[in-house]
Amino acid sequence: MSDQISDRKNKLDKLRAQGVDPYGWRFTEVSSTADVRAAAETQNLPDGEIQPEGATTYRVAGRLILHRDIGSLIFMTLRDSSGDLQLGVSKKMIAGAVDAEGGAVGWKVAKLLDLGDVIGAEGRLGRTKTGELTLWLTDLRILSKCLRPPPEKFHGLTDVETRYRKRYVDLFANPESRDVFLARAKIVRHMRDVLHERGFIEVDTPVLQPIYGGAAARPFVTQHNTLDMQLYMRISPELYLKRCMVGGIERVYEFARCLRNEGISPRHNPEFTMLELYQSYGDYHDMMDITEELIGGAAEHVIGSTKIKFGEREIDYTRPWPRLKYADLFQQHVGFPMSDIAAAREKARSLGWEEAKWDDAVVVGALFEHHVEDKLVNPTFVCDYPAPLCPLTRRDPNDASIALRFELYVNGMEVGNAYTELNDPAVQRENLERSALRGEGDETMAVMDEDFIEALEYGMPPAGGLGIGIDRVVMLLTGSQSIRDVILFPLQRVINVQARDELGLTDDAKAGPE
RNA sequence: GAGGGCGUAGCUCAGUCGGUAGAAGAGCAGCGGCCUUUUAAGCCGUGGGUCCUGGGUUCGAGUCCCAGCGCCCUCACCA
Numbered sequence A: 001m002s003d004q005i006s007d008r009k010n011k012l013d014k015l016r017a018q019g020v021d022p023y024g025w026r027f028t029e030v031s032s033t034a035d036v037r038a039a040a041e042t043q044n045l046p047d048g049e050i051q052p053e054g055a056t057t058y059r060v061a062g063r064l065i066l067h068r069d070i071g072s073l074i075f076m077t078l079r080d081s082s083g084d085l086q087l088g089v090s091k092k093m094i095a096g097a098v099d100a101e102g103g104a105v106g107w108k109v110a111k112l113l114d115l116g117d118v119i120g121a122e123g124r125l126g127r128t129k130t131g132e133l134t135l136w137l138t139d140l141r142i143l144s145k146c147l148r149p150p151p152e153k154f155h156g157l158t159d160v161e162t163r164y165r166k167r168y169v170d171l172f173a174n175p176e177s178r179d180v181f182l183a184r185a186k187i188v189r190h191m192r193d194v195l196h197e198r199g200f201i202e203v204d205t206p207v208l209q210p211i212y213g214g215a216a217a218r219p220f221v222t223q224h225n226t227l228d229m230q231l232y233m234r235i236s237p238e239l240y241l242k243r244c245m246v247g248g249i250e251r252v253y254e255f256a257r258c259l260r261n262e263g264i265s266p267r268h269n270p271e272f273t274m275l276e277l278y279q280s281y282g283d284y285h286d287m288m289d290i291t292e293e294l295i296g297g298a299a300e301h302v303i304g305s306t307k308i309k310f311g312e313r314e315i316d317y318t319r320p321w322p323r324l325k326y327a328d329l330f331q332q333h334v335g336f337p338m339s340d341i342a343a344a345r346e347k348a349r350s351l352g353w354e355e356a357k358w359d360d361a362v363v364v365g366a367l368f369e370h371h372v373e374d375k376l377v378n379p380t381f382v383c384d385y386p387a388p389l390c391p392l393t394r395r396d397p398n399d400a401s402i403a404l405r406f407e408l409y410v411n412g413m414e415v416g417n418a419y420t421e422l423n424d425p426a427v428q429r430e431n432l433e434r435s436a437l438r439g440e441g442d443e444t445m446a447v448m449d450e451d452f453i454e455a456l457e458y459g460m461p462p463a464g465g466l467g468i469g470i471d472r473v474v475m476l477l478t479g480s481q482s483i484r485d486v487i488l489f490p491l492q493r494v495i496n497v498q499a500r501d502e503l504g505l506t507d508d509a510k511a512g513p514e
Numbered sequence B: 001g002a003g004g005g006c007g008u009a010g011c012u013c014a015g016u017c018g019g020u021a022g023a024a025g026a027g028c029a030g031c032g033g034c035c036u037u038u039u040a041a042g043c044c045g046u047g048g049g050u051c052c053u054g055g056g057u058u059c060g061a062g063u064c065c066c067a068g069c070g071c072c073c074u075c076a077c078c079a
Helices: A004-017 A035-043 A107-111 A160-165 A167-173 A175-197 A238-246 A284-303 A328-333 A341-350 A360-371 A425-438 A450-457 A468-477 A497-502
Strands: A057-069 A075-081 A083-092 A120-127 A133-146 A221-224 A231-232 A251-259 A271-280 A309-311 A311-317 A323-327 A379-384 A401-408 A412-421 A463-469
Touching: A035 A083, A035 A120, A035 A133, A057 A083, A057 A497, A075 A341, A075 A360, A107 A133, A107 A251, A160 A167, A167 A175, A175 A284, A175 A468, A221 A309, A238 A251, A238 A271, A238 A450, A238 A463, A251 A284, A271 A284, A271 A323, A271 A328, A271 A468, A284 A379, A284 A401, A284 A412, A284 A463, A284 A468, A323 A328, A328 A360, A328 A379, A360 A379, A425 A450, A463 A468
Parallel strands: A083 A133, A323 A379
Antiparallel strands: A057 A075, A057 A120, A075 A083, A120 A133, A221 A231, A251 A271, A271 A463, A309 A311, A379 A401, A401 A412, A412 A463
């Protein structure tokens, strides 16, 4: 009976026995530890001294992550979302503290604290002999008891699986993990600011869709009971955002959670966030400008640098970014023009690919991926794709085999994708029919969406459209090697499947009591 | 889906060639003490294990073999 949870529960009982509620209440007018540090910078705080009674006091709240008990003096480290701050508890100094109801708090609470407890505190600033900024407490209360032992104080939580499954522990135990998600929030905020400034309107479109489209991917299938209807989780918001443009929302965007029933990898998660935006009366050149501002601007304003390390490499986000043609990159890195289909097929065969049943464009695309993508380390716009694989893109008026599309590559990874949008309903119908035909039996291929065509028949303005993989941008800007490091709660298999099976708790058994 | 790697105390990790008598170790955390300027505080004492699970080989398995579960990586898939 000596496990750590019971030890902590014992302390819970001791606190209650002394009239202290271990699950505290409202604790307001709190400064962040960052605010306290900033305030300290402006004051003369000699080493080894505490500000005298009557000096400004500060209130802070957060989680206890270090605790050094030196008899009738205790040093603790408090962590909030802005950082850490040392607290000092002197038995003499805190002796008189009482709470609003007249119950004594302070020293006896300090003696019953455990690592991980959430506390509120108030005190006066000072510096220790070694110059460490310290808040010397005049008040201390416990706001929430931590019943489970937190990870080791020095190494934190390193087990990858536990970090993903118990992200709440990872977040308070590993500041660098917390910082990734704070950076993610700032990056998204920066993007919203840029779009707001340019007159874009944020909307929400359906995740549950009767017909899925806007990308080539396998969807998750689900079912609505009352409507007795099969639905798909969206793989893309594209067709709905275009309907918004038909309706006169000229500049529209959505931070769209998309779900794709595909493989999982360090760059792919079943659900991910895509920023998708459309600008009426623009084209894909406008999308390049805005992409630079969204991502390059985030590097500058959020990370504070245009040169950011990713693994061994340093990536340079200095704008403007090169805008290169797909055909030129192909020629440069593959070694012959992409129009030379015979050479392309021969090359494919030499790589051991079974290309016989592939379309010409697929062969060219595969060679491009194999030979070119890895070379694109610094942000690069790859422009003007072969048309056959772009059913939603407008063709170059001078060359129908070229689609007015670009993809943004960074560190060999596709981060953005943009088109000069197709707005001729007849051509759109034709393209969708053709790709539906080619993809017969392939549930990833585009399917006909009659209502979408009908929307186009009312007239959609010519437009530029852009999609940016937010998770991947956050990976690059925060140096995260896996997409799961920038997604708070990445999908993991349920544990105890075996145990459930052994107990006979299969799906059938769970459906209802006998 | 294929291949490779990993799984030992709450956490971070040792554990050699399969064997060092009995009790599988350390640090942190815990528990009992001491300490009013610590910095991963220190000192003394002390409790804690489904070695992922289930089989097998063996005189003997944390270690070897097989199956399963979970995670990571590579490839495939993801235009």
